[in-house]
Amino acid sequence: MSGFYDIHVFCCVHQRPAGHTRGCCADKGARALSDLMCRLTMAHGLRRVRVNHALCLNMCEHGPALVVYPDGVWYAYRTEADVREIMHEHVRHGRTVRRLLLDPAVTPLPH
Template sequence: MTTSPPAPSVSPGDGEPLYRVHVFCCSNERPETHWRGSCAGRGSRRLCDYMCRLGMALGARRVRINHAGCMNVCEHGPVMVLYPEGVWYRYETETDVEEIMRSHVLGGVRVERLVLSIDPATLHG
């Protein structure tokens, strides 16, 4: 009888994280008339999908790009956050997305013109 080797155990703090960069793009949708608006209402789903395709085309390794639910900064949207740094961006176009991908995700250099500074005191909820 053949047995499989045990599955590797990975715990926090055990070496490198699975992803070098993990991007969360808010794609929450609210009614068009909602007072805070929504990232999806401003094109975030399409732009996140574009970022995913761009990452694959550029051969990004150990980079994960995900749609995310509400990030609670709707009035700034569309927004994304890059971890492990925790850098927030506001973006509007494919050009913005490409600049974030090439400069920050792949090159490690923040795109200062798109960095979003959020005052925690202004968060809703």
């Protein structure tokens, strides 16, 4: 193993101005959900997993959004249950959560 972390999770918590046409992850509860992901990582003793707040991941319409590296897997999540599922399935066991997946084959990039 090299580096400090085996898994790095970036959770968008970006705040756009009120009424912005694309919306923003912050207005959809991203900060609290990201904080839950951090707490779950600590509660499970996952010292080689790092969860960071990120600014815009450019998936505003689909968010809150997060990306898990080194896998490069993107998720849209809305609830604490979604966060717990991503933590259990992907972060802890390496299994993609298909129902929350932001798939580049079907999710259009913003203009």
